[in-house]
Amino acid sequence: MTAERRTVVKTESEVGVFIEGVLNYFGTTVQQQAECGTPYLALGRTPEISDYTGMIRISGKREGLVFFTAPKSMLCVMLMRMQETDMSHDNLCDLVGEIANTLSGNARRDFGHQFNISVPAVVHGRNSSFDYPANSRPIVIPIEWRKYHARLVVCLN
């Protein structure tokens, strides 16, 4: 097997870890399955972000960031499904950060103990930008839940 082929396989299996995490998160927390579209590399451009974005910095065995970005309406419906009545800006920030934290934390089952995750940082608004690691290739995992579209972006060196 060539080095290039090995890299592709590694990327596919790593993306699978996050897809599994997304499916488990929605099935458990809001008890309605989400669907993940075909992941793609965001080459030459930064991934589009939505109304609310929760971002986790990764350090240790791997370096980079993982973020979950979703529209406000989707997060509101998720809160309702969780029997939450407070749809304030603060609670939407809290939820999107918690989702990013959970999806990153769950990945340690496969990536191991040295996959260190930060506390979540949350940004509001579609014009925000992130500092991606040099030479990194962000992988975008499209997520569909009910009629809403969100994304999980995984950018690891």
Add this chain to the structure above:
Amino acid sequence: MSEPARHRLMVVDDSNVIRRRIERGQNLPGIEFVGAARNGREALEMHERLHPTIVTMDLTMPEMDGGECVARLVERDPKILILVISALADKLTAIDAIEKGASGFLCKPFTDRQLNNALLKLIGE
């Protein structure tokens, strides 16, 4: 007349959504919710005032993380029952929490049923 609760629950998590979820989701008759803290430092302060007998504890939190808080709570009160509820899903994290004095580990995300089963196991019923 219903029996008084025998366990006093404090919830520790930096996420308000999760704190409220645990408060709403736990519905065991023997457990009374007494308070919630946003980090380990707040939890230590609340412990002095509220004297909880069981605690749910997140691990990744600002100011003081859950691991340090578990160790300090157990040092103060060796009988306290702590259920770590964390997204950190690797075995070493769970082992480390148990070695620090936690009595159980529940991985996020969780359902209400999983939460109540974990709490039942914690109090030995």
